Amino acid sequence: MHMQPTSSMKEEFLQKWQMGLQIYRPLIDNTSVSERRKAIKLSADVAMASLRRGTTCWSRALIQKTATEDNFLVRQMLSGIKAETLINKKLPKVMCHRKIVRRSKKILRRRKSRSAIEEVAAKARKLVKKKTQGLRNVVPGGEFMSNDVLLIQETLDYIVSLQTQVNVMRSIVDAAEAGSERTAYYLGKLKFAIEDG
């Protein structure tokens, strides 16, 4: 797991994103701005998720979610990578049946008589639990990650992937907004930024 966007991640994201946009190419001239915007965002999301080749929960969840919005695009973009399995694959069974967990926790609480330190630790854990719920709302597939350790591992990977996505998209938009005279300059900068890692 990378701790920051690498140049190979950025390059691969750009390639896949471009491929996704090419799929829209015939349509792009005849659609509204909001439809283009959706195409740009969805292809960027699939490109980002596909970097993980189905190895993380968040990326599978994101692909499934995007497939509900544009099944055709997702299948086209993933056609080299077993699209069917990724779209239909069940999310990992790390979710523990909530009733069982609650009952077991109740039993544990009744058996133990807690010291002051354990009380404090329990309060801290409760607070952390509340905050992790917030994370579950922003990480794709978070609702299936009842194991906090898994949740944070997935979050770490998701953040690095988001940084990759933002990094490359920003370079492209800056280059495009700069206009044709300066595009050569920005293209060089983009290439440099990607190689720089």
Added chain:
Amino acid sequence: MSNRRSRQSSSALRISDDQMIDLVSKLCQLLPEIRERRRSDKVSASKVLQETCNYIRKLHREVDNLSDRLSQLLDAVDEDSHEASVIRSLLM
């Protein structure tokens, strides 16, 4: 990162404190807000998690914003202009 507790059937019950501390410190390294603080400042796990949520939302907003700008760019340029072909070659 194997932990005998995580091998229990219901691993949501007990999470090793060491594991959490390790993961939370990794989160710290990713968050710009927290990385920029002085090392002597301690940050609670709860704060780190809150900052993480905020940071992810911020990244989401940035992607939305960039998608907006790009879609408007594609719209604003003249079909046959030099700029249009440059942008299309960048992306397509």
